[in-house]
Amino acid sequence: MVVSLTWGILFATGTLTVWDACILLILHGMAGALWAPPEQLLLEDFVGTADLPSAIRLNSTARSLGILLGPVVGSALLLGLGPIHGIWVNIAFYLPLTLLAARTKFTGHTRYGIVARERVGVLAAAKAFRDVSKDRVLATMIILAGLGSFFIGAAMQTVMPTIADTTTGIASGAAYGVLLFANGLGGVLGGLLLEGTGWIRLSVRAALWSTVVYGASTVLFAVSHDYLVAAPLLVIGGVANLAVLSITQTVTQLRAPREKKGQVIGVYSTSANGMRIGSGFTVGLFGAVVGLRPALALSSAALCACVLALAVYLAAAAQRFPSSPSAPPPAPPA
Numbered sequence: 406m407v408v409s410l411t412w413g414i415l416f417a418t419g420t421l422t423v424w425d426a427c428i429l430l431i432l433h434g435m436a437g438a439l440w441a442p443p444e445q446l447l448l449e450d451f452v453g454t455a456d457l458p459s460a461i462r463l464n465s466t467a468r469s470l471g472i473l474l475g476p477v478v479g480s481a482l483l484l485g486l487g488p489i490h491g492i493w494v495n496i497a498f499y500l501p502l503t504l505l506a507a508r509t510k511f512t513g514h515t516r517y518g519i520v521a522r523e524r525v526g527v528l529a530a531a532k533a534f535r536d537v538s539k540d541r542v543l544a545t546m547i548i549l550a551g552l553g554s555f556f557i558g559a560a561m562q563t564v565m566p567t568i569a570d571t572t573t574g575i576a577s578g579a580a581y582g583v584l585l586f587a588n589g590l591g592g593v594l595g596g597l598l599l600e601g602t603g604w605i606r607l608s609v610r611a612a613l614w615s616t617v618v619y620g621a622s623t624v625l626f627a628v629s630h631d632y633l634v635a636a637p638l639l640v641i642g643g644v645a646n647l648a649v650l651s652i653t654q655t656v657t658q659l660r661a662p663r664e665k666k667g668q669v670i671g672v673y674s675t676s677a678n679g680m681r682i683g684s685g686f687t688v689g690l691f692g693a694v695v696g697l698r699p700a701l702a703l704s705s706a707a708l709c710a711c712v713l714a715l716a717v718y719l720a721a722a723a724q725r726f727p728s729s730p731s732a733p734p735p736a737p738p739a
C-alpha cells in the first residue's frame with residue numbers, strides 16, 4: 406500500500422523517473438515475497454490441517470482470478486479515472502486486508518502447542534534446506550516449484566505482447582487480450598476442477614506429470630502462431646501450473662515438521678518465487694539473442710528434461726531406499 410501511495414504522489418507531482426519506477430517495483434516484489442510464507446501459515450491457522458488442501462486450491466484460484474480480471478479492472482480505472490485518481494482507488498483495495506492484519510492478534514501459531522522463539526539468519530536458512538533434503542518427498546516438492554519458476558516463472562507475461570504481435574488470424578491488440586484472458590482462465594478452471602472433482606491426488610507422481618504438462622504446453626504455445634491453437638494451450642498450461650503449485654505447496658505444508666514449519670515454508674517460497682530470476686536469463690537475455698519464441702520454447706523444453714531426470718532419479722532412489730512414502734501423511738481430524 407505504501408508503494409502504491411508513492412506511485413500516486415509521483416504521478417500527481419509529475420516527478421516520476423525510470424529509477425524511481427525501478428525502486429518501487431523492487432519494493433513491490435520484496436513485499437510479495439515477504440507476504441507469501443506468512444500467508445501459507447495463516448491459511449492453516451484459519452482452516453486447520455484437514456481443510457488445508459482445499460484452502461490452498463481456493464487461494465491459488467483467487468490469485469488466478471486476479472490475473473484474469475486484473476487487466477479489466479486496471480483498464481477501467483485508467484480510462485475512467487486516469488492514472489492519478491486510479492492509483493488512489495487502487496490503494497483502497499489494500500485497506501480491507503490491512504485492517505484485518507492489523508486487528509488479528511499475533512499468537513505465534515500456538516494452536517498446536519509449539520512456540521518458536523528462534524531467530525532465523527542466513528546460516529539457519531541453509532541448515533533448514535539441508536534438513537529438508539532428508540525427506541525425499543518434501544525435497545521433490547521444493548525442487549519442482551523451483552524448476553517451474555526458474556525456467557518459465559514470470560516469463561509468460563513478458564513474452565505475451567511479442568507473441569501476440571506474431572499471432573495470425575486476429576489483430577495483435579485483440580490477440581494479446583485473448584491470450585492474457587486464456588492464461589488467467591486456465592488457472593481459474595484448474596482451481597475449480599481440482600476443488601470440485603478431486604481427480605488429482607497429492608502425490609509426487611501427480612506433481613511430476615503436472616509439471617511436464619505445464620512445460621510441454623508452453624513449448625507448443627511458444628511455437629504456435631495461430632491464436633486458435635495458442636489460447637487453448639495457455640488454458641491447459643494454466644490448469645497444469647495451478648495443479649503443480651497447489652500440490653507442491655500443500656504437500657510441503659503437510660509434511661514439514663511442526664516446529665520448523667515456518668523455516669520450511671520459507672525455503673519453499675524462496676524456491677517458488679526467488680528462482681524466477683532464472684527466467685530472466687533463460688528467456689529474457691537468451692531471447693535477446695535468438696528471439697523470445699525460441700527462447701521460451703527451449704527453456705520450457707529444459708524444464709521437461711529436468712523433470713524427467715528428477716523422475717528417473719526418484720525411481721532409482723525408491724528402489725534403493727523404499728521406505729520413504731510418496732504422499733503426505735493423512736491429516737488429523739479437525
